[in-house]
Amino acid sequence: MLCACSGEQFKLEEAVPQSPESLATRDFSASGLSSRTGTVDWESKLEDAQVDEAESTLKEALSLNYEEARALLGRLEYQRGNFDAALQVFQGIDIRLLSPRMSKAIAERTRPRKLRSKDRNVLAGVMSLHSVSLLLEAILLKAKSLAELGRVKEAARECKIILDTVELALPNGIYREINEDSKLLEMFHRAMELLPKLWLQAGSLDEAIAAYRRALLKPWNLDPQRLAKVQKDLAATLLYGGVEAGIPSEYKPWGSTFPKSSIEESILLLFILMRKVLHGEIEWDQEVMNHLTFALTISGEFVSLADHVEQVLPGRYNRVDRWYFLALCYSAAGQNQTAVNLLKKASGFSEDNSKPHLASFLLGAKLCAQDPNESSEGINFARRVIDVSMDQNEHILSQGHKFLGICYGNVARTSVSDIERVTLHRDSLNSLNHISLAGAKDPEISLSLGLENAIQRNLTPAFERAMLYSKMTAGSSARGWKLLALIASAEQRLKDAEAIIDLALDETGNIDQLELLRLKAVIQIAQEQPKQAIETYRILLALIQGLSEHHDENTSKLQAERTLELEAWLDLAGLYSDHELWLDSDICIKKAKATKFYSPRCWHATGRLFEAQEQHKEAVIAFSVSLSIEPDYVPSIISTADVLIKMGNKSLPIAKSFIMNALRLEPTNHEAWFNLGLIYKMEGLVQQAADSFQAAHELKLSAPVQSFH
Numbered sequence: 109m110l111c112a113c114s115g116e117q118f119k120l121e122e123a124v125p126q127s128p129e130s131l132a133t134r135d136f137s138a139s140g141l142s143s144r145t146g147t148v149d150w151e152s153k154l155e156d157a158q159v160d161e162a163e164s165t166l167k168e169a170l171s172l173n174y175e176e177a178r179a180l181l182g183r184l185e186y187q188r189g190n191f192d193a194a195l196q197v198f199q200g201i202d203i204r205l206l207s208p209r210m211s212k213a214i215a216e217r218t219r220p221r222k223l224r225s226k227d228r229n230v231l232a233g234v235m236s237l238h239s240v241s242l243l244l245e246a247i248l249l250k251a252k253s254l255a256e257l258g259r260v261k262e263a264a265r266e267c268k269i270i271l272d273t274v275e276l277a278l279p280n281g282i283y284r285e286i287n288e289d290s291k292l293l294e295m296f297h298r299a300m301e302l303l304p305k306l307w308l309q310a311g312s313l314d315e316a317i318a319a320y321r322r323a324l325l326k327p328w329n330l331d332p333q334r335l336a337k338v339q340k341d342l343a344a345t346l347l348y349g350g351v352e353a354g355i356p357s358e359y360k361p362w363g364s365t366f367p368k369s370s371i372e373e374s375i376l377l378l379f380i381l382m383r384k385v386l387h388g389e390i391e392w393d394q395e396v397m398n399h400l401t402f403a404l405t406i407s408g409e410f411v412s413l414a415d416h417v418e419q420v421l422p423g424r425y426n427r428v429d430r431w432y433f434l435a436l437c438y439s440a441a442g443q444n445q446t447a448v449n450l451l452k453k454a455s456g457f458s459e460d461n462s463k464p465h466l467a468s469f470l471l472g473a474k475l476c477a478q479d480p481n482e483s484s485e486g487i488n489f490a491r492r493v494i495d496v497s498m499d500q501n502e503h504i505l506s507q508g509h510k511f512l513g514i515c516y517g518n519v520a521r522t523s524v525s526d527i528e529r530v531t532l533h534r535d536s537l538n539s540l541n542h543i544s545l546a547g548a549k550d551p552e553i554s555l556s557l558g559l560e561n562a563i564q565r566n567l568t569p570a571f572e573r574a575m576l577y578s579k580m581t582a583g584s585s586a587r588g589w590k591l592l593a594l595i596a597s598a599e600q601r602l603k604d605a606e607a608i609i610d611l612a613l614d615e616t617g618n619i620d621q622l623e624l625l626r627l628k629a630v631i632q633i634a635q636e637q638p639k640q641a642i643e644t645y646r647i648l649l650a651l652i653q654g655l656s657e658h659h660d661e662n663t664s665k666l667q668a669e670r671t672l673e674l675e676a677w678l679d680l681a682g683l684y685s686d687h688e689l690w691l692d693s694d695i696c697i698k699k700a701k702a703t704k705f706y707s708p709r710c711w712h713a714t715g716r717l718f719e720a721q722e723q724h725k726e727a728v729i730a731f732s733v734s735l736s737i738e739p740d741y742v743p744s745i746i747s748t749a750d751v752l753i754k755m756g757n758k759s760l761p762i763a764k765s766f767i768m769n770a771l772r773l774e775p776t777n778h779e780a781w782f783n784l785g786l787i788y789k790m791e792g793l794v795q796q797a798a799d800s801f802q803a804a805h806e807l808k809l810s811a812p813v814q815s816f817h
Contacts, residue, residue, distance in 0.1 A: 173239075175201045175202075175206060175243060175246075176239060176242055176243070178197050178198065178200050178201050178246070179198075179201065179242045179243055179245065179246035180242070181197045182194045182197040182198045182201075182246055182249060182250070183245065183246070183249060185197060186249045186252070186253060191253040191256045191257055192253075192257065194249060194250070194253045195250060195253045195254065195257065198246055198247075198249065198250035198253065199250075201243070201246055203243070203246075203247055203266075203269055204269075206243060207269060207272070207273050207276075209234075209235055210235060210240045210243060210244070210273050210277075211273050211274075211276040211277040212234060212235075212277070213234050213235035213236070213237065213239075213240050213277075214237070214240060214273070214274060214277035214278065214292070215277040215278065216234050217234065217236070217237050218237075218277070218278065218282075237292055238291075240292055241291040241292035241295055244270050244273070244274075244292060244295040244296065244299070245291070245295050247266055247267070247269055247270050247299075248267065248270060248295055248298060248299050248302070250266050251263040251264070251266040251267040251299075251302065251306070252302075254266060255306060255309070260306055260309045260310040261310045261312070263306050264303060264306035264307050264310060264312075264315070267299050267302050267303045267306055268303060268319075270295065270296060270299035271296070271299060271300060271303065271322065274296050275326075280326065281326035281327040281328055281329075282327060282328050282329040283327055283329075293329065296328070297328070297330060297334065300319075300322075300323045300328065300330075300338075301323075301334070301337070301338065303319045304316040304317075304319035304320045304323075304341065304342075304345075307319055308345070313345070313349050313351055313353070314351075314353060316345060317342065317345055317346065317349070317353045320338060320341060320342035320345065321342065321355075323338050324338060324339065324342065332384070332389050332390050333390055333391065336381055336384060336390045336393070339377045339380060339381055340377070340378075340381060340393065340395065340396055340399070342374075342377060343373075343374040343375075343377040343378050343381075343399055343403075344374075344395075344399055346370040346371070346373055346374040346377075347370070347371070347374040347399060347402065347403055349370070351370070352369060352370050353370050355367065355373065371403060371406070371407060374399070374403050375400070375403045375404065375407065375409075378396060378399055378400040378403060379400075379416075381393070381396045382396060382397075382400060382416055382419070386419055386420075386421070392421075392424060397416075397420070400413070400416060401413060404416075405440070410437045410438070410440040410441035411437070411438070411441045411443075413437050414434050414437035414438055414441070417430065417433050417434055417437065418434065427453075427459075428454045428459060428462065428465045428468060429465075431450045431451065431453050431454045431468065432450075432451070432454060432465065432467055432468045432471070434447075434450050435447040435448075435450040435451045435454075435468070435471060435472075435475075436471070438450065439471070439475055444475050444478065444479055444482075445479075445482075447471075447475055448472060448475050448476060448479075448482055448485065451468050451469075451471060451472035451475070451489070452472070452485070454468035454469075454472075455468065455469060455472065455488070455489065455492060464492065464496045466493065466496050466497065466504065469489050469490075469492045469493045469496065470489075470493050470504065470507060470508070470511075472485070472486070472489035473486050473489035473490040473493055473507075473508065473511035473512070473515070474507075474511060476489055476511075476515060477490075477511045477514040477515050477518070480518040480519075480521065480522055481522075483514075483515040483516075483518035483519045483522075484515075484519055486511060486512075486514075486515035486518075487512060487515045487516065487519065489511070490508050490509075490511040490512035490515060491508075491512065493505075493507065493508035493511070494508040494509065494512065502546075505543075506543045506546070506550060506553065507550070509539050509540070509542060509543035510539075510540065510543060510550065510552060510553050510556060512539045513535075513536045513537070513538075513539035513540035513543075513556060513557075513560070514536070514540075514556050514560075516532050516533075516535045516536035516539060517532070517533065517536035517556075517559075517560045517563065519532050520532035520533045520536060521563070521817075522773075524772055526775075529775070533560075533564055536560050537557070537560055537561070537564075540553060540556055540557045540560060541557065544557060549580075551577050551580035551581050551585075554573050554574075554576045554577040554580060555573070555574070555577040555585075555587060555588060555591070557569075557573045558570045558571070558572075558573030558574040558576075558577060558591055558595075559591060559816060559817065561573060562574075562591065562594070562595055562598070562812075562816045563776075563816050563817060565598070565776065565807075565810045567595055567598055567599055567810060570591075570595050571592070571595045571596075571599075574588060574591045574592045574595060575592065577591075578592065583612075583615050584615060584616075585616075586612060586616045586620030586621075586623065586624060589608060589609070589611070589612030589615070589616070589624065590612070590623070590624065590627060591816070592608050593605040593606075593608040593609050593612070593627060593631070594627075594812040594813070594814060594816055595812070596608060597631060597634065597812045597813045597814075598810050598811060598812040599810070600809065602631055602634055602635045602813075603635070605631050605813070606628060606631050606632070606635070609624050609627055609628040609631065610628070612624050613625070613628075619665060619668055619669070621651075622648060622651060622652060622655075622669065622672050623672065625644060625647065625648040625651070626645075626648055626672060626675060626676055626679070627813070627814060628644055629641045629644035629645050629648065629676075629679065630679065630813045630814055631813055632644060633679070633683055633813075634813045638683060638687065641683060642680070642683070645676050645679065645680050648672070648676050649673065649676055649677075652669050652672060652673045652676075655669055656669050656670070670703055670704070671704075673703055674700050674703045674704050674707060674709070674710070675709075677696045677697070677699045677700035677703070678696070678697070678700050678709055678710065678713045680692075680693075680696045681693045681694075681696035681697045681700065681713045681717070682713065682716065684696060685713075685716060685717050685720050688720070690717065690720075690721060693717050694717065697710065697713050697714055697717065700713070706737055707737070708734040708735070708737045708738040708741040708744060709734075709741075709743070710734075711730050711731070711733040711734035711737065711744070712730070712731065712734045712741065712743050712744045712747065714730040714733075715727045715728070715729075715730030715731040715734065715744065715747055715748075715751075716747060718730055719747065719750070719751055724751050724754060724755055727747075727751050728748060728751050728752075731744045731747050731748040731751070732748070735748070740773055742770050742773050742774050742777060742780075745766050745767075745769055745770040745773075746766070746767070746770050746777070746779050746780050746783060748763075748766050749763040749764075749766035749767045749770070749783050750763075750783055752766070753783065753786055753787065753790070757790060760787055760790060760791065763783070763787060764784070764787050767780055767783050767784045767787065768784075771784070776807055776811075777807070778803075778804045778805075778807035778808040778811055779804075781800050781801075781803045781804035781807060782800070782801065782804035784800045785797045785798075785799075785800030785801040785804060788800055
C-alpha cells in the first residue's frame with residue numbers, strides 16, 4: 109500500500125474491479141451504505157477508527173498530513189473502481205477551506221526564482237506545489253467519481269473549483285512552464301478539458317460554451333494538439349448546439365469586428381485550426397474539414413470553402429475526389445463553368461486507368477444540361493453515367509438518360525444543320541421516353557418530356573406531361589405551373605392560361621410569384637388588356653422593391669429580383685410604345701438601363717422605340733449596340749432585318765443574311781419567317797414567299813406568349 113500511495117507521478121488508468129479488502133470501502137460502509145451493493149446494509153458496521161488508523165500509518169510512513177493521506181487513499185479507491193468509496197474518502201477533504209491556501213501557494217511558488225529568493229521566509233509557511241497538485245488531483249478524481257455515479261452537475265461544480273483555484277493564483281494565465289511540478293499543470297489541463305464535457309453531459313449548453321471560452325481566453329500553456337482539441341470542440345458545440353450563444357461584453361475587446369453569432373465564431377475557430385494544419389503546427393484532422401464544410405455551406409460561403417479545399421496539402425484527398433469536392437463548391441456558388449472544367453479533369457485521359465468516378469460524371473451531366481453551351485460535353489458525361497451504372501443502379505441510370513435527353517435537346521436548338529437538328533430532337537425524345545416507359549418515377553423526367561415536346565410544338569403530349577409533373581409535385585413547383593400556362597397560351601387559350609397563373613400564385617413562394625406575375629401581365633397584354641397589365645406590373649414592381657430592401661448585396665435572390673425588374677420595365681416600354689406613348693416608353697427604358705445598362709434587351713427596346721417613330725438610322729445603331737453585347741440575340745437580329753427591309757431594295761441582301769441567321773438560331777420564330785416572306789416577295793419569288801408566310805402563320809398559331817426555355 110505504501111508503494112501505491114507514494115507521491116510519484118502517475119497516469120490515471122481505467123478503473124479496475126473493486127477490492128473487497130479496501131480500507132476506504134470499510135470506512136464508507138460504516139455509514140450504513142455499501143459501495144458494492146448500494147442498498148443492502150452490512151450486518152456489522154465498522155468504526156471510523158479503521159480509516160483513522162490507516163491515515164495514521166500513512167502519515168508516519170510518508171510524512172503526509174490529513175488531507176494528503178485522504179487524497180492518496182481516494183486515488184487508490186478510484187483506481188480500483190470503488191467510486192462510492194473514493195467519493196466518501198474525498199468528501200473528508202475540506203477543499204473550500206484549502207482553496208485559498210492552494211491559490212496562494214501556486215502564486216508564490218510559480219514566481220520567477222529571483223523574486224522567490226528574496227522571500228524565503230514567506231515561503232516557509234506556504235504549501236508545496238507537490239501538495240497542491242496532490243489535492244488538485246483529489247478534486248479531479250472526486251469529480252470523475254461523481255460523474256461515474258451519475259451526479260454530473262455536482263461533478264462539474266467540483267471540477268470548476270480546480271479552474272477557480274488556479275485562475276485566482278494566475279489571473280493573467282500561464283506564460284511559462286511550471287517546471288517544479290508538472291503534475292500540477294497536468295491536473296489543471298485535464299480539469300479544463302473535462303469541465304465543458306461534464307456540462308454538456310448535464311445538458312447545460314451555455315455553461316459548456318462558457319467553459320470552453322474560459323479555456324481559450326487566456327494563455328494556459330496548453331500544448332498545440334490539446335489547444336486545437338478545445339477549439340474544435342467549442343466550434344462543434346457552437347455549430348450543432350442549436351442555440352445562439354451570445355458572447356459576453358467583457359470578451360469583446362475589438363468591438364464590431366468580433367464574431368456576431370455562434371456560426372461566425374465557429375467558422376473563425378475552424379479557420380484558425382485549418383491555418384495551424386497548413387503550417388504544420390498540428391496534425392491533419394478530417395473532423396475539422398467536415399465541420400468547416402458544414403459551417404460554410406449553411407452560411408453560403410462556397411467560394412471560401414473551395415479556397416480551403418485547394419489549400420489542403422496533397423495526399424489528404426485523391427485527385428478526383430478533390431476535383432469533385434471543388435466542383436460541388438463552385439457549382440453551389442453559381443460558377444458552373446469553373447465546376448464543369450474541374451469535372452472534365454475527372455473524366456480526362458489522365459484518369460483512364462483509374463476507377464470511374466460516377467459522382468463526377470453525374471454532376472457533370474447535370475451542370476451541362478443546365479447550360480446549352482456545354483450540352484455537347486454533357487452528352488459525353490451522360491453516356492459515361494449510363495455505361496458505369498448499366499445493370500447496377502436503376503435510379504442513377506434513369507438520371508443518366510434524363511440528362512442525356514436534355515443535352516440532346518439543347519444541342520439541337522443550337523445546331524446549324526437542319527438534318528442534325530431533327531436527329532437530335534428525335535434522340536432527345538427517345539432517351540426521355542425510354543426511361544419514362546421503364547417506370548422511372550422522377551417528376552423531372554416528366555417535366556423534361558413536356559418541355560421538349562412543347563419546344564417541338566407537340567402541344568397535346570406536352571400538356572399531358574406537364575399535368576403529370578404537377579400531380580407528382582402536388583402543385584408545389586412554379587416551373588410546372590409556368591409550363592402549363594405557356595402551353596395553354598400556345599394553344600391560344602389565353603383565359604385558361606391566366607386562370608392557371610392565378611391558381612399558381614396561391615401555391616408558390618416569393619421569387620416564383622414574381623415570375624408568375626410577370627407572365628400574367630404578358631398574357632394580359634396578349635389579350636389586349638393594357639390597363640390590367642399595367643396594374644399587374646405595378647404590383648410586381650412594388651413587391652420587388654419591398655423584397656430587395658431585405659437582401660444583402662450580390663445575393664442570388666437579389667440578382668434574380670433585379671432581372672425581373674429589368675424585364676418588367678422593358679415589357680412596359682413595349683406596351684407604351686405599341687400605344688404610341690413615346691415619353692412613357694422612354695422613361696421605362698431609362699429605368700431598365702439604370703438597373704442594367706449593358707443589357708441586349710435594353711438596347712433592343714431603345715431600337716424598337718426609334719423604329720416606331722420611323723427613326724431608322726438611330727434604330728439600326730441601337731440594334732447594333734444590342735448585338736455587340738450579345739451577337740446571337742435573335743430579337744435584335746430580326747429587328748435589324750426589319751429596319752433594313754423598310755430602308756429599300758438595296759439593303760435586302762444584308763437583311764436576308766440577318767434573317768437566315770435568326771432562323772438558324774430559332775427555326776420556330778414566326779417573325780423571322782414572316783420577314784423572310786417579305787424579302788422573297790420583294791425579290792419576286794412568289795412561291796417561296798407564300799411558303800414562308802404559311803410557315804409564319806402556322807408557327808404563330810402555336811407560339812407561346814413567352815419562350816418555353
